[in-house]
Amino acid sequence: MVLLLTIALAACGGDSGTSAPSDEDSSSSWSDAIGSSSSSSVVSIGSSSLQNDKQKSSSSVKKESSSSVKTVSSSSSVIPASSGNLPSSSSKKDGGSSSAMTSSSSSNKKVESSSSEYVPFDHSHALAADWRIGENRYKTFVDPRNGRSYYYITITGRDTNLTTTTITVMAENLNVGKMVLGEDDQNDDGAIERYCYNNDTTYCDEFGGLYQWAEMMQLPSRCNTESCSELILPNHQGICPDGWRLFTYNDYRIVRFSEGNEEHGVAGLRSGYRFNGYNTTGFSLVGAGYRSEEKKFENLNEYAFWFFPTEKASEKAYVGLISITNDDGISESDWSIKQEGLSVRCVKLE
Structure with missing residues (x-):
């Protein structure tokens, strides 16, 4: 059950330790490769391996029965940032900062030091331009x-x-959710919990939170290590706001094969x-990374x-993944370990 991911990591930027204000077609298990001109290493997260997409002319999946495995981390030692929780109107608690904040102090300035006042990230930078998708396509919603x-x-x-x-x-x-450190599992079944990249809430503000499968599904944390297929509902809401549901593989197909x-x-x-795309769909996918099984x-x-709101087995769930360089589609049968921390998108109920 081991997924193989080829990774040569480039150094990541960011203001570590800075706290944000409160706030296609293949089958088989997935793995991915991130290329480097000098070297590559293998991180154990899957049972097949995808050829390095910077070094191959096509991105076909090839099986590997055995590999020398080396764990690589891009994490640096940082001071954990506070989650800055706000009161919640639901039974779950949450935190985070507003992406299209209406605060009068908001502006799009870069943080210069940990002592500077943090300015919420302006998510309009990641959106598609009107000339590409048409005017007034984007709307806003407040959670x-x-x-x-x-x-x-x-x-x-x-x-x-x-x-x-x-x-x-x-x-x-x-x-959404209170931040927990990457070294911990999201096992508080009485609250929504999130990971922030490098344990820094400014990354959550820019790229969103990272969630284990059971947390995303809002199912008991035991569902990360045992099957809970009987608890999966049609239009499963999970941690999405009321009136919204979790993004599915079928939704991905609609976006992938959208008009224009x-x-x-x-x-x-x-x-x-920062993600080398055309964004002709307006979906505005960003490279948020992930919290690994390690x-x-x-x-x-x-x-x-x-993650998709579907199981493969007791400790595995189906996933989507897109790299900055690979332009191939994803497979409905790609999977990963439920205890990893991945991004979440929500779809509005009709």
Whole structure:
């Protein structure tokens, strides 16, 4: 059950220790490769391996029966930042800062030191330009649990049955919950918990939180290590706000095969902001990285990972992943370990 991920990590930027204000078609298990011109290493997170997408002319999946495994971490030693929780109107607690904050002190300045006042990240930088997707496509929604505002967009495309369908989906990753350190599991079943890359809430503000499968699903934490398939509902809400549900593989297909994205494919999902994409869909995917099974933070600005609300087995769930360089589609049968921490997107209920 081991997934193999080839990783050569570049140094990640950021203001570690700075606290944000309160706030396609392949089958088999997935793995990925992140290339380097000088070296590559292998991190154990899967049972197959994808060839280094900077070194290959195509991105076909090849099986590997055995490999020399070396664990690599991009995490640096940082001072844990506070989660800055706000009161919640639900039975779950949450925290985080607003992406389209209406605070009068908000501006798009860069933090110069840990003593500087943190300015919330302006998520409009990651959105598609009007000239590419059409004017007034983006709307905003405020999550009443913590007052955070999200951009969302309505997209029409073809689903898994090649039926033309329309969905309304968040154009940024969810950021809700109290922060827990990457070394810990999200096992408080009485609160929503999140990881922030490098244990720094400013990364949550910019890229969204990272969540284990059971946390995303809002199921008991035991569901990370045992099957809970009987608890999965149609239009499963999970940690999404009321009136929203978790993003599914069928939703991915609608976005991937959306109107106006025929030329760019997967690159049309990626934001041009640090993620080398065309964003012709308006989906604005960012490289939020992930929290690995080894409890380390990896691949910021290089990969986007998210769980689907479906199980593969007791300790595994199906996932989507898109790299900064690989323009191939994802598979409905790709999977990962439930205890990893991945991004979350939500779709509006009709």
